[in-house]
Amino acid sequence: MLDAKIPEGKLQDKWNNYKAKCNIVNPANKKKLDIIVVGAGLAGSSAAATFGELGYNVKVFFFQDSARRAHSVAAQGGVNAAKNYQYDGDNVYRMFYDTIKGGDFRSREANTYRLAECSASLIDQAVAQGVPFGREYGGYLSNRSFGGVQVKRTFYARGQTGQQLLLGAYSAMMRQVNTGKVKLYNRHEMLDVVIIDGKARGIIARNLATGEIERHAAHTVVLATGGYGKIYFLSTLAMGCNGSAAWRSHKKGAYMAGVSWVQIHPTCLPQSGDHQSKLTLMSESLRNDGRIWVPKQKGDDRHPNDIPPEERDYYLERRYPSFGNLAPRDIASRAAKERIDAGHGVGANKNAVYLDFRTAINEYGENVIRERYGNLFRMYEKITGINAYKEPMKISPAAHFTMGGLWVDYELMTSVPGLFALGECNFSDHGANRLGANSLLQACVDGYFIAPLTVGNYLSGEIKTGKISADHPEFEKTEKEARELLDKLVNIKGNKTSDHYHRTLGRILWDKVGLERSKESLEAAIKEIRELREDFWQNLMVPGTKEEINSELEKAGRVADYLELAELMAFDALNRDESCGAHFRSEYQTDEGEAMRNDDDFAYVSSWEFDPKGEEPILHKEVLEFETVTPTVRSYK
Amino acid sequence: MKVTLKVWRQKDAQSKGAFETYPMDNVNEDSSFLEMLDMLNESLTVQGKMPVEFDSDCREGICGQCGMVINGRANGHLEGTTTCQLHMRSFKDGETIYIEPFRASAFPVIRDLKVDRESLDRIIIAGGFISSHTGSAPEANSIPIGHATAESAFDSAACIGCGSCVATCKNSSASLFTAAKITHLAKLPQGQVEARKRALNMVKQMDIEGFGACTNTEACEVECPQNISVMNIARMNWEFHKAIL
Ligand code: FES
Numbered sequence: 082m083l084d085a086k087i088p089e090g091k092l093q094d095k096w097n098n099y100k101a102k103c104n105i106v107n108p109a110n111k112k113k114l115d116i117i118v119v120g121a122g123l124a125g126s127s128a129a130a131t132f133g134e135l136g137y138n139v140k141v142f143f144f145q146d147s148a149r150r151a152h153s154v155a156a157q158g159g160v161n162a163a164k165n166y167q168y169d170g171d172n173v174y175r176m177f178y179d180t181i182k183g184g185d186f187r188s189r190e191a192n193t194y195r196l197a198e199c200s201a202s203l204i205d206q207a208v209a210q211g212v213p214f215g216r217e218y219g220g221y222l223s224n225r226s227f228g229g230v231q232v233k234r235t236f237y238a239r240g241q242t243g244q245q246l247l248l249g250a251y252s253a254m255m256r257q258v259n260t261g262k263v264k265l266y267n268r269h270e271m272l273d274v275v276i277i278d279g280k281a282r283g284i285i286a287r288n289l290a291t292g293e294i295e296r297h298a299a300h301t302v303v304l305a306t307g308g309y310g311k312i313y314f315l316s317t318l319a320m321g322c323n324g325s326a327a328w329r330s331h332k333k334g335a336y337m338a339g340v341s342w343v344q345i346h347p348t349c350l351p352q353s354g355d356h357q358s359k360l361t362l363m364s365e366s367l368r369n370d371g372r373i374w375v376p377k378q379k380g381d382d383r384h385p386n387d388i389p390p391e392e393r394d395y396y397l398e399r400r401y402p403s404f405g406n407l408a409p410r411d412i413a414s415r416a417a418k419e420r421i422d423a424g425h426g427v428g429a430n431k432n433a434v435y436l437d438f439r440t441a442i443n444e445y446g447e448n449v450i451r452e453r454y455g456n457l458f459r460m461y462e463k464i465t466g467i468n469a470y471k472e473p474m475k476i477s478p479a480a481h482f483t484m485g486g487l488w489v490d491y492e493l494m495t496s497v498p499g500l501f502a503l504g505e506c507n508f509s510d511h512g513a514n515r516l517g518a519n520s521l522l523q524a525c526v527d528g529y530f531i532a533p534l535t536v537g538n539y540l541s542g543e544i545k546t547g548k549i550s551a552d553h554p555e556f557e558k559t560e561k562e563a564r565e566l567l568d569k570l571v572n573i574k575g576n577k578t579s580d581h582y583h584r585t586l587g588r589i590l591w592d593k594v595g596l597e598r599s600k601e602s603l604e605a606a607i608k609e610i611r612e613l614r615e616d617f618w619q620n621l622m623v624p625g626t627k628e629e630i631n632s633e634l635e636k637a638g639r640v641a642d643y644l645e646l647a648e649l650m651a652f653d654a655l656n657r658d659e660s661c662g663a664h665f666r667s668e669y670q671t672d673e674g675e676a677m678r679n680d681d682d683f684a685y686v687s688s689w690e691f692d693p694k695g696e697e698p699i700l701h702k703e704v705l706e707f708e709t710v711t712p713t714v715r716s717y718k
Numbered sequence: 719m720k721v722t723l724k725v726w727r728q729k730d731a732q733s734k735g736a737f738e739t740y741p742m743d744n745v746n747e748d749s750s751f752l753e754m755l756d757m758l759n760e761s762l763t764v765q766g767k768m769p770v771e772f773d774s775d776c777r778e779g780i781c782g783q784c785g786m787v788i789n790g791r792a793n794g795h796l797e798g799t800t801t802c803q804l805h806m807r808s809f810k811d812g813e814t815i816y817i818e819p820f821r822a823s824a825f826p827v828i829r830d831l832k833v834d835r836e837s838l839d840r841i842i843i844a845g846g847f848i849s850s851h852t853g854s855a856p857e858a859n860s861i862p863i864g865h866a867t868a869e870s871a872f873d874s875a876a877c878i879g880c881g882s883c884v885a886t887c888k889n890s891s892a893s894l895f896t897a898a899k900i901t902h903l904a905k906l907p908q909g910q911v912e913a914r915k916r917a918l919n920m921v922k923q924m925d926i927e928g929f930g931a932c933t934n935t936e937a938c939e940v941e942c943p944q945n946i947s948v949m950n951i952a953r954m955n956w957e958f959h960k961a962i963l
Contacts, residue, residue, distance in 0.1 A: 209855035220862025252847035356749035
């Protein structure tokens with residue numbers, strides 16, 4: 082039975098009660114305990130830095146050449162915190178409520194509340210590290226608002242908030258490298274987790290620069306490996322982002338939850354052809370000053386500047402007057418798709434909508450807009466060749482963030498004892514849809530504030546364990562399996578590339594497990610994914626060997642995992658006969674095309690167990706108990 | 719469009735490298751430079767040949783993982799641009815394009831266009847941080863920082879650590895990289911407490927890694943994808959000299 086281990090007490094007391102009662106490890110014993118962290122983005126670096134400060138021995142593994150490059154770096158818009166510096170009525174409860182409502186009442190109250198509760202300290206922490214957040218002329222911190230909320234609680238560092246927060250966490254971690262408490266393993270990829278007597282005790286990793294396979298043992302393994310949105314091939318994620326650590330842990334017993342809840346971000350650059358390897362995100366903060374519209378007339382080919390205001394359909398303002406252009410992401414993406422499908426799309430492929438700054442430029446002047454978003458406008462011009470101060474941007478929805486991920490309890494521990502999951506790779510805080518500027522927050526809060534205590538609580542039971550040996554037969558066995566998988570991939574020597582399979586899989590998922598799904602589309606997807614997987618294992622081509630640097634082999638391993646994970650996504654979506662957040666089942670909608678949630682039957686987290694023998698995954702339901710909030714119809718009208 | 723690529727192929731740091739020629743047909747001019755290389759790699763892979771190894775991750779110009787020398791210039795001919803943000807429309811149809819790795823003794827080649835830039839990380843390890851541990855931070859608004867100061871600290875903090883400054887410098891100096899971090903932290907009240915030690919340690923590490931000295935040619939500023947100003951180097955020198963006095 083799934084036990085989320087929610088502490089007792091009123092919602093606002095739970096985290097304090099936990100902190101008061103959790104076990105801690107004394108400084109002398111911390112020196113005897115080893116922690117492996119996989120992933121060096123915001124969640125991984127912040128956790129590793131803090132573990133190091135506390136005195137544990139930490140090893141950090143990541144595939145990039147430097148920890149400063151993990152994809153948290155690309156988050157643009159900001160990070161939320163309930164500081165109420167604007168005195169606009171914000172507080173922890175309101176932030177919690179916005180987040181749980183934004184997630185369409187499909188997340189745990191206690192986790193979500195804790196996220197809001199720890200948010201203010203994160204801003205203090207980042208400022209102390211030298212993160213140059215935007216400031217007012219008086220020297221105090223500035224805020225902007227983000228989608229799905231009516232207060233200004235988002236802190237930002239121009240359009241590079243993720244970069245600056247990551248560099249803060251990176252530098253804190255580098256300081257621990259300097260003291261010798263943290264050791265870095267760059268260009269390393271985790272191949273598998275090693276489980277001894279039911280507990281996570283280490284990993285098998287491949288050194289990507291040499292091909293060597295290594296064993297690393299520890300008292301606990303902390304995954305902070307990010308999301309798997311790249312499964313759609315075209316997404317806003319980095320080339321190397323992957324779901325392999327999560328998926329391989331899943332196959333070793335860790336449950337995955339809410340797997341089909343993938344956020345499709347409304348403001349990305351549209352797909353322009355088959356040559357593309359990824360899509361670029363344009364920060365949602367642009368929606369603060371940009372107005373979204375399409376021509377009222379279908380197939381209107383005039384230049385956007387030639388279309389008079391009365392012939393434009395500002396559809397978000399029309400459909401959601403109280404939130405307008407700041408409607409949450411799932412709603413904004415779906416509304417864009419609705420207009421595009423109805424024949425109002427713009428651009429060469431008719432797959433985009435306009436994001437127009439003319440009103441804001443007239444009101445504040447070009448300079449103010451440049452100071453707010455200059456780097457985004459520059460980036461837009463570099464990619465498209467268009468000057469967005471002169472004509473509207475063209476934007477389109479693209480796969481972005483995975484709300485789903487490894488199931489974790491309140492302590493962020495997966496269903497495998499000693500295996501933790503932080504940041505985007507867990508499912509915990511965002512329900513079925515994440516609010517903008519909450520992902521940087523979650524990564525930081527998990528890493529700086531939660532894991533150091535909850536992992537400590539777990540490690541307090543490991544003081545007498547002694548060093549974990551990498552010579553244990555389980556290490557030998559897991560290493561052998563990992564080698565065999567690599568050999569298998571290299572030895573197919575067929576005639577199709579990993580990218581070919583990835584692209585094909587992405588198309589299946591985008592069409593059938595994307596912004597809109599139906600029983601029919603999902604069943605078709607499962608069938609097609611199985612066929613594609615079969616083809617993959619017959620016709621894949623990986624040149625070279627596993628004993629050398631080999632980026633095609635890296636890709637092949639990731640795509641092999643995607644081909645399995647994709648099927649679980651479809652099962653997850655098929656199980657849920659309702660629409661909620663990012664999960665929109667076309668069978669379950671109102672006459673106005675809004676999502677129809679079904680709290681009587683689906684107020685649970687779908688948590689899936691891998692069944693090595695069975696055809697289908699095994700479902701465990703964690704029923705969501707709402708003690709404080711009453712789930713309501715989520716309206717942004 | 720059609721282009722001819724002359725790509726540097728080198729098995730590892732010990733081997734000798736050489737240019738290989740790859741004619742490319744049907745290149746979409748809206749594709750990025752790296753997407754064009756992806757296309758090359760897909761065709762090599764199908765033939766069972768080893769693809770060209772190169773680094774990239776975000777492909778949005780922010781992670782700093784890409785970077786190569788294109789026609790003799792770091793990240794190609796456009797200013798303020800990473801390699802991943804370069805698009806084929808800025809090349810001429812029929813053009814021959816030379817592609818090489820970043821070259822510096824502190825950046826050994828791993829294979830083809832991939833280089834090892836851990837030396838930059840070690841400069842940060844030596845002191846590129848503020849020593850505040852989790853839990854010790856005061857209320858964020860307790861220390862006001864003027865708008866202009868915060869913005870100028872940001873300008874320095876915007877460095878993406880790609881190493882283009884090193885690749886373009888005739889002395890292979892990492893001065894711009896090191897200076898940007900020293901300056902970012904020295905401008906903020908939180909960073910001033912350790913400014914002295916930081917400047918000494920980071921400059922020392924830069925020398926240990928084998929980066930050259932700065933002789934003020936200012937090529938780094940021209941090639942920096944983030945337009946980091948050489949004024950940062952002036953500030954580093956000032957901080958360094960204050961520290962040794
Ligand atoms: S790939 Fe990240 S900066 Fe080019």
